[in-house]
Amino acid sequence: SLVLSPQRRIPEEFNSFVARTNTCGELRSSHLGQEVTLCGWIQYRRQNMFLVLRDFHGLVQVIIPQEESAASVKKILCEAPVESVVQVSGTVISRPPGQENPKMPTGEIEIEVKAAELLNSCKKLPFEIKDFVKKTEALRLRYRYLDLRSSQMQYNLRLRSQMVMKMREYLCNLHGFVDIETPTLFKKTPGGAKEFVVPSREPGKFYSLPQSPQQFKQLLMVGGLDRYFQVARCYRDEGSRPDRQPEFTQIDIEMSFVDQTGIQSLIEGLLQYSWPKDKDPVVVPFPSMTFAEALSTYGTDKPDTRFGMKIVDISDVFRNTKIGFLQDVLNKPQGTIKAICIPEGAKYLQRKDIETIRKFATEQFNQEVLPVFLKANRNWNSPVAKSIMEEQRLGLIRLLEIQEEDVVLLTAGEHKETCSLLGKLRLECADLLEARGVVLRDPALFSFLWVVDFPLFLPKEENPGELESAHHPFTAPHPSDIHLLYTEPEKVRSQHYDLVLNGSEIGGGSIRIHNAELQHYVLATLLKEDVKLLSHLLQALDYGAPPHGGIALGLDRLICLITGAASIRDVIAFPKSFQGHDLMSNVPDYIPPEELKPYHIQVSRPADSE
């Protein structure tokens, strides 16, 4: 059935300023005897006797009058095709005894119609507007205006609107934040390879659509605005990538005179306040985990903490192993042996699953994975079972808390690689178990986690001798590590924090550098960036910039997780396809060369651009 409001009772005012007196979905026994006017779509018709009228709020049954005197009303209601829009006026009456429909919120009543008007007729539809009718996503996107009539899209978009409204109330009305719009026609960010360009009317000069209002939010703090937020449109040109959109929305926040704890408390309060009332309430404070711990326990910086299967270092168990490749690894300075234990894995995982897992490990990580099956007979079933000594067996049972019917996946190598591999396998196995009916991750459970103490810099992928920012160059170093900036910058931790929900990163932020000299040192000396592109920001820091920090939450992803939608495209009214196309209106499209002239650009032939 159609669901309107995940958050609050429907106010009377849904009917303000319009001809209707009520929505279809709101009528109950308490309305009996009332004269009502309704506007809606014909959902279906039965034997020219009844029709079901639908609006955004729900369904209601309408009786088609059969008397001679109402012939014109009957004609309208019987001839209008399904999904035509009609306005009907009549009386709310009880359904005859035994005819009530308890599955329908309006199932106790029906409408005795006296007048009807066909507002607009509907041609034959490309698909039916019924939840059970399966449609391909391409068809849904092509006819998005019809897809939006589905109860799921109505629910998703209305929940999104209401949640954002609550966030605004919390920030603006309760905590004195100022909603400030920042430009989207801006300057190319140093290293901003993923920014769309917008030609200007000055030859060779371009605007850029920024990936976030990062510079502006910091400049607002320099400008003394104290507490800024914006539901900000951001742009990222990544070509074709699944579940990414070229434009997306973030809840963008910045505060002066704040530390990491302050931002975290603010966000915990924000989510608690705005959380949909039809979900279990959010419990605060959220647990926190260092980046190092997240990596070593979950093999990722965005752990899904709804279930166990944590990574365990079992190097000590195998110090005296006779198993050759484990021995080799442990003899190396960084060598470790790690494992995860899959509860009841022996029951649910099949040989071919294990083969897939081992192949994945070899191909993607160039690593061996050893499976160990723990059958009920306590005979371990593994390629290396015979080489595992009893003492080692007991050690493993203790460290991994192994039960009968579990499977252990074991791998050896350097810390980071083994953790990453097992982190991936942990999620892979969770999917496999759930596909076979095990409930590992409760869909009603929302498991928030702060991940903190990230490294400030990472070695550049293409040139590991140089450093790049782990997040962005404005992130402040951890106060305890500042001295290392000048000696061992690769060891400096940052004041960056990520917010993770059910294994997805839904936000990230940091305390920023507010000292111009330090910012210049990071940009010019450590990162070797062209500081000219950021001279306005460096200058601003020199004019009494307050200490400040902030965060951005990815709204599309957050709403997607809350609604349980399959894709962020299901929480966006008019999303682009994988390829960045609007399938409804054929976008992007060719433009005649004369319309490009004012911008002093011309299209390169493919040969030119190589």
Place this chain on the structure above:
Amino acid sequence: SLVLSPQRRIPEEFNSFVARTNTCGELRSSHLGQEVTLCGWIQYRRQNMFLVLRDFHGLVQVIIPQEESAASVKKILCEAPVESVVQVSGTVISRPPGQENPKMPTGEIEIEVKAAELLNSCKKLPFEIKDFVKKTEALRLRYRYLDLRSSQMQYNLRLRSQMVMKMREYLCNLHGFVDIETPTLFKKTPGGAKEFVVPSREPGKFYSLPQSPQQFKQLLMVGGLDRYFQVARCYRDEGSRPDRQPEFTQIDIEMSFVDQTGIQSLIEGLLQYSWPKDKDPVVVPFPSMTFAEALSTYGTDKPDTRFGMKIVDISDVFRNTKIGFLQDVLNKPQGTIKAICIPEGAKYLQRKDIETIRKFATEQFNQEVLPVFLKANRNWNSPVAKSIMEEQRLGLIRLLEIQEEDVVLLTAGEHKETCSLLGKLRLECADLLEARGVVLRDPALFSFLWVVDFPLFLPKEENPGELESAHHPFTAPHPSDIHLLYTEPEKVRSQHYDLVLNGSEIGGGSIRIHNAELQHYVLATLLKEDVKLLSHLLQALDYGAPPHGGIALGLDRLICLITGAASIRDVIAFPKSFQGHDLMSNVPDYIPPEELKPYHIQVSRPADSE
């Protein structure tokens, strides 16, 4: 003095999540004896004895301790340059008797400081952060982050944020509107010459940044969303134009099952609800005027109704005139004589003003303007005074309600041209009178006006035999004029409405065409547009589109009028200059050719683009 909140009392929560206990501006006698921690900027310092600390909320006086034991605190507070950021802790105490400052909201108290920390030092500023220091706009825009510290920019941006928040409460919480984000990377609108283009990674294909979410809002109605609103970012590339911005914001609204009256009531309620509390309340309903009446009475479709000086048709007075050029005009079929009366004009307008006016009329409108001065001696002073007969004199006095010392400006020609000219002169003379001290337009007065019954089409400027939309092609015709669409389309009035405030258009909207056939007829037959570009919209109307209508309010202009700002740049945090430049960060800027390669474009040399 700094003003924080135009709308409501400051909540405690301005100090949530941060180290400070209070804002500088909130301290009063009621805080006496409290231990407080404040963060702020050093506004100024007197004799190393006092300093005034400023935050977004106001100013407070801080006593610099002079005791030996507090030497380090004294050193910090005496050495930090003006506009440095400091954190101080101390006790709120009474100012000594006679030292209170009644002009300062915190003027009864001061802070006895015990601890101080320099959070960030400030270099020598390009200008002082004081309201009385005059700065060029270019300098302000270059150092926008400093300009934002001014009390006026703080007031403007905070009022804007709070007013938008109230609008959201009204729409979303009180009237069931859904806040829906629509894409800004879209398709070029037919005839959308002012749309920025955004190259995609597909050779020759472009997105376009739309001037409004018009198509999307209508498609949302087809999708059954019922009530949509968005604080929408819009784009318009008009090159250099004063007081226009390449990106701007509109309050964008669309409703199903609504008529013109419904939208007007909604908007009246919206403005009344969100109106700043420090202004006189908005009185509803707003008066309404037809386009025809606005033109004939005020010479414009956006009349400033704060003052009179209305245009009066005085043709009948001169039916038997001997004045040659008036006679000639009246002998033409469309000829009229019209006038405005400028109260006390003879007192305030100088000869050279009249010369300027006459020159303007000749040069811009190719029309003669005759001034008639009414001196106290009742001798009319005019080039044609002698030719005006007594009967005509009395007729004029009666029609124009002329008083002694008034000036009448009289012109003759076709209806539309004479009205337009006198409309311009009316505003010109108002400016002249006000420059000489006459108060014509009360700055505290907000005069709203609906202008309705616009023509649906206008003759094309370049080819008057063809029609173009007066507003946009989706506007529905006036119900009484639909039959004329097929016979005399140029006579059809539309269901478009404009909202005018103090002579500025702040909004416009219409009831839309919801019938696919009618929309096709308007686009293809009357406007001769390429319907292929809009095939998705035409198709959508065919699938049960509900009757719908909407409006868009220009937020920047509205806030500009409410705050009395000199330019919309004063209500936007980071505006572009006349030339579309960001003076702070040098935008737009050159981009290396290799960064354009992924987009398959190259810059044309000036010669190429001619």
